[in-house]
Amino acid sequence: MMPFGFERDQPPRPRSPGWMITFADLMSLLVSFFVLLFATTTVERGDWERVVQPISEYLTGHRLAGKGAAEVPTPGKARIDLGYAAALLDKLLADQKALVGATVRREEHRLVLSLPAAPIAHWADTQTPPLLDLARLLANFENHIAVIAHRAANPAPGADTTREWVTALGAANSVAGALRHLGYQRPLSVMAMVDLGDGDQTRIEIAVEDTAAAPARAEGDHAP
Structure with a gap:
């Protein structure tokens, strides 16, 4: 203790x-x-x-735009749905005798209207224009439009395809010029392609893209 x-x-x-x-x-x-x-x-x-x-x-989730920052434009989505555009083109082909034989096919991002085989002078005619109603319809589309000319390649081995390409490009320009003359005001893309195939006639296709067209050019400006 x-x-x-x-x-x-x-x-x-x-x-x-x-x-x-x-x-x-x-x-x-x-x-x-x-x-x-x-x-x-x-x-x-x-x-x-x-x-x-x-x-x-x-x-x-929003981009911060600083003063003077340049935004890179992105291709806009076309307002005319390709399914709706295809329905309008099908109706036009059914109603217009001048376009008998033309076909419309759907691709991944565009519609392609294939004109029937005919001399380019026929499609570029603006006196009795076979493309008048087509030009008016396309003028109501806000989609980008391209004119594509196909030409068969020279089958000779080693042949130069420059001549065929130039011929096809001239044909595409002629058809694009006819569309502008008939009232289409927005810019058009013009392309030429040389394909493997038979025949000496140039085939014309008009593509309706799934992107918005550029604004219409000023009157008198007809550059492609």
Whole structure:
């Protein structure tokens, strides 16, 4: 039995070393110093936008447009659905005797109207124009339109296809010019293709793309 008034020795309480407090204060001062230093420097706009842009897109899903930033245009979606355009073209072919023999086929991103075999002068005629109603219909489409001329290649071994390509390009330009003369105002793409096949006649196709056409050109500007 312990004597009265005797207290058991208590273990010493752990004390936080003073140097840790001093170290934490020092780090806080250093961080504050660098923050102040950064705040007083001039940040280049380009560097700032490079840092902020991905963060803004990730958090909001919207692109941050800075002053004077150039936006890259993307091809717009055509307002005329290709299925609806195909129905209109089919009705036109059924109603117009001048287009008897023409066919419409659907491809992945476009409709292709194949005109029946005929001399190019027939399709480019603007006095008794066989393409008059087609030009009027296409003028109501907001889709991009392309005129494609196909020419059979010379079957001789090693033959140069330049002549056939030039002939096809001239035919496509003639048909595109007729469409413009008949009232189509938007820009047209003109293409020539040399194919393997028989026959000496140029085939004409008119493609209705699944993208929006460029705005109509000013009157008098007939560049392709």
